[in-house]
Amino acid sequence: MTSNKRVSMIVAAGMAFAPLLGSTAAIAQSKETITFAGATFAEAGRGEKLKAWVEKFNKSQDKIEVQPLAIPFSTLANTVFTQMGGGGGPDLVRFDQIDFYAAVPANRLLPLDDAIKDTDYNFTAPDKYLKVGGKRYGVAFEISNYVLIYNKSLVPGGKPPATFEEFLASAKAATVDGKFGFAFRATMAERAGFWQDVCNFVFGFGGRWSDDAGNPTVNSDKVVEGIAAYKKVYDLGAIPKGADAATYRRMFWEGKLAMEVDNGGVAAIFNQQAPDLPLAAAPSPFPTRAQGLILAPLTINANTKHKDAAIAFMKWVLRPENQRELQDIIGASSVATIVERSADDIAKKPWLKVFDDQTPNAVPQLVIGLETKTPDIQQIVLEQVLKVLQGGMDPKKAMDDAQRMVTARVVKK
Amino acid sequence: MGVLSLRQGLHLAAILGLLGAAAFPPYWMFVTSLTPSAALFADRARLLPTLSEAAAYREVFRTIPVATWLVNSAIVATGTTVLSIALAILPAYALSRFRFRGKGIFGFALFATQMLPEAMLVVPLYGIFAQMSLLDSLIGLILANTAFTVPVITWILKGAIDGIPIEVEEAARIDGCSRIDIVLAVVVPLVAPTLAAAAVIAFFHGWNEYVFAQTLVSSEALRTASVGLAGFVGELSTPVHSVMAVSVIYTLPAVIFYLFVQRYVVSGMTAGSVKG
Numbered sequence: 274m275t276s277n278k279r280v281s282m283i284v285a286a287g288m289a290f291a292p293l294l295g296s297t298a299a300i301a302q303s304k305e306t307i308t309f310a311g312a313t314f315a316e317a318g319r320g321e322k323l324k325a326w327v328e329k330f331n332k333s334q335d336k337i338e339v340q341p342l343a344i345p346f347s348t349l350a351n352t353v354f355t356q357m358g359g360g361g362g363p364d365l366v367r368f369d370q371i372d373f374y375a376a377v378p379a380n381r382l383l384p385l386d387d388a389i390k391d392t393d394y395n396f397t398a399p400d401k402y403l404k405v406g407g408k409r410y411g412v413a414f415e416i417s418n419y420v421l422i423y424n425k426s427l428v429p430g431g432k433p434p435a436t437f438e439e440f441l442a443s444a445k446a447a448t449v450d451g452k453f454g455f456a457f458r459a460t461m462a463e464r465a466g467f468w469q470d471v472c473n474f475v476f477g478f479g480g481r482w483s484d485d486a487g488n489p490t491v492n493s494d495k496v497v498e499g500i501a502a503y504k505k506v507y508d509l510g511a512i513p514k515g516a517d518a519a520t521y522r523r524m525f526w527e528g529k530l531a532m533e534v535d536n537g538g539v540a541a542i543f544n545q546q547a548p549d550l551p552l553a554a555a556p557s558p559f560p561t562r563a564q565g566l567i568l569a570p571l572t573i574n575a576n577t578k579h580k581d582a583a584i585a586f587m588k589w590v591l592r593p594e595n596q597r598e599l600q601d602i603i604g605a606s607s608v609a610t611i612v613e614r615s616a617d618d619i620a621k622k623p624w625l626k627v628f629d630d631q632t633p634n635a636v637p638q639l640v641i642g643l644e645t646k647t648p649d650i651q652q653i654v655l656e657q658v659l660k661v662l663q664g665g666m667d668p669k670k671a672m673d674d675a676q677r678m679v680t681a682r683v684v685k686k
Numbered sequence: 687m688g689v690l691s692l693r694q695g696l697h698l699a700a701i702l703g704l705l706g707a708a709a710f711p712p713y714w715m716f717v718t719s720l721t722p723s724a725a726l727f728a729d730r731a732r733l734l735p736t737l738s739e740a741a742a743y744r745e746v747f748r749t750i751p752v753a754t755w756l757v758n759s760a761i762v763a764t765g766t767t768v769l770s771i772a773l774a775i776l777p778a779y780a781l782s783r784f785r786f787r788g789k790g791i792f793g794f795a796l797f798a799t800q801m802l803p804e805a806m807l808v809v810p811l812y813g814i815f816a817q818m819s820l821l822d823s824l825i826g827l828i829l830a831n832t833a834f835t836v837p838v839i840t841w842i843l844k845g846a847i848d849g850i851p852i853e854v855e856e857a858a859r860i861d862g863c864s865r866i867d868i869v870l871a872v873v874v875p876l877v878a879p880t881l882a883a884a885a886v887i888a889f890f891h892g893w894n895e896y897v898f899a900q901t902l903v904s905s906e907a908l909r910t911a912s913v914g915l916a917g918f919v920g921e922l923s924t925p926v927h928s929v930m931a932v933s934v935i936y937t938l939p940a941v942i943f944y945l946f947v948q949r950y951v952v953s954g955m956t957a958g959s960v961k962g
Binding site for chain 2: 308310312315316342343344345346347348352355356358359360361363451517519520523524527529
């Protein structure tokens with residue numbers, strides 16, 4: 274075979290092979306396809322139900338099709354921000370709250386005031402956190418409160434601890450026969466979850482990351498008390514150190530973990546995965562009822578070339594029947610608008626009420642007044658908390674250092 | 687054959703220890719994939735696989751598009767390998783055989799590309815690929831991976847070409863070969879073992895690469911196995927069995943490929959180490 278023939282054959286083979294490699298966008302489609310990225314589409318149980326819920330929208334349309342994109346939770350923000358930075362990205366994104374506040378000042382999200390009017394919907398209270406600088410940049414896809422979730426068969430006496438001292442004793446007592454009393458995150462590999470857990474302790478002990486004027490207060494007495502309590506639990510010998518959240522949550526529904534402070538989405542998954550588990554919930558065992566709030570907004574990418582289609586989907590999401598169905602899928606969490614639970618639901622799952630009752634005490638896991646700078650402050654605070662947990666640094670000194678760094682590096686920047 | 691001496695015994699123990707240390711992680715992966723869910727957090731870990739749980743593998747193929755992921759990864763890895771080697775041969779030959787202005791800078795520039803992490807390049811690359819309609823395609827992914835492997839392979843091949851006596855090429859030229867024929871008919875066969883080593887590097891890069899695959903491709907139908915595997919780690923839960931079963935399946939093609947070219951790799955690595 275001559276060289277020319279060889280080259281011709283390679284080119285011909287390449288041309289035959291090319292369609293297999295080509296973009297799916299090249300496939301002729303009659304509908305305008307928009308993409309919706311979210312980590313939640315990859316979740317066991319809820320993911321498939323959410324995809325089916327999106328499919329209901331697709332079936333109701335003859336011009337628009339929403340394609341769910343399951344992106345791993347740990348890399349969703351990095352992936353989407355990278356794509357946005359390159360001028361593209363998914364049309365719709367279910368962001369984590371903290372990433373939402375990073376996306377807004379970077380002009381990555383479309384303002385929605387013209388499309389979504391407050392007066393048209395009965396929004397839940399946390400909706401106010403989705404407005405930045407007076408402009409709306411999203412609607413809540415999932416709002417989730419934090420309470421103490423416990424396994425009645427593993428907690429001493431089958432009763433939840435009412436105080437922090439009782440909680441320490443219960444966690445210790447439940448740590449027998451390969452079972453653990455409590456679990457939380459304490460590694461930078463799970464930065465977002467680590468922050469959520471630290472916030473629950475700090476808020477529960479009365480601390481806040483900033484004062485009413487928006488000045489950082491990361492070394493206030495109450496914050497230091499919360500960090501000291503975190504350290505006390507870390508050293509208790511009752512937590513599976515090193516286990517990531519996905520692992521210890523699995524341990525919970527496998528009956529190997531007695532208690533954790535977690536959000537309603539997690540409780541719903543426990544209930545789905547192990548319907549016979551003696552699952553119960555109670556207010557978190559801290560001096561105050563204040564706990565964190567997960568707010569996952571549905572947003573529209575400012576780079577989208579399908580603005581009208583994305584808004585059409587968002588308006589479909591906000592319809593009462595679709596809100597009710599979404600709430601059923603996400604379980605103990607709330608949605609953008611107020612949806613009353615049925616008496617039957619409450620009777621079957623009494624822990625739902627504990628989550629719902631927590632709403633007045635829910636505080637966003639953000640530095641209020643410095644929302645857009647929360648990621649920077651979070652990094653500094655968590656690094657200092659790690660010095661307390663693993664390096665044995667005094668909590669007061671660690672948070673004093675954090676306050677200095679936050680003031681110098683973040684606030685005055 | 688007598689009893690082993692103390693020295694031989696220590697050597698044997700060291701070899702077995704290293705072998706065990708290397709083999710244990712994949713073995714543990716396999717055991718975990720076949721451990722019943724309820725036993726995953728038992729007080730005592732199971733050291734032997736529960737073969738009755740082998741249906742977990744069938745279940746993985748039934749419920750998860752693992753086969754599609756593997757085919758996509760194979761296309762990307764093979765494409766990266768073929769393209770990388772094809773593109774690296776001529777610059778390697780040029781660096782080895784020609785003197786030209788800026789040769790040193792060109793050689794250094796190739797290395798400099800390796801100093802930049804993928805994460806830094808992925809944003810501009812995304813923008814460029816968007817302009818060229820290369821997003822969400824395996825061809826784009828092959829090109830991105832090739833850009834990373836070509837410099838390394840160029841330098842590896844240059845080292846191998848340096849070891850070929852120039853007289854061999856001169857003889858071919860006297861016989862009437864053109865320069866390009868010399869490269870294809872004389873040089874390439876002589877550096878075949880090194881090409882095999884380079885192919886392993888390119889294949890493994892294409893097979894394992896994650897950042898580009900996650901960012902440049904969004905369609906589930908074009909998802910590679912590295913991205914699919916990462917997708918198991920959820921916000922609220924991680925199905926440990928499935929992760930381990932897919933990890934075992936994911937590892938096998940790469941191991942088979944390595945076994946296939948292994949003897950060429952060894953000879954490639956030692957080629958030129960002794961000058962005669």
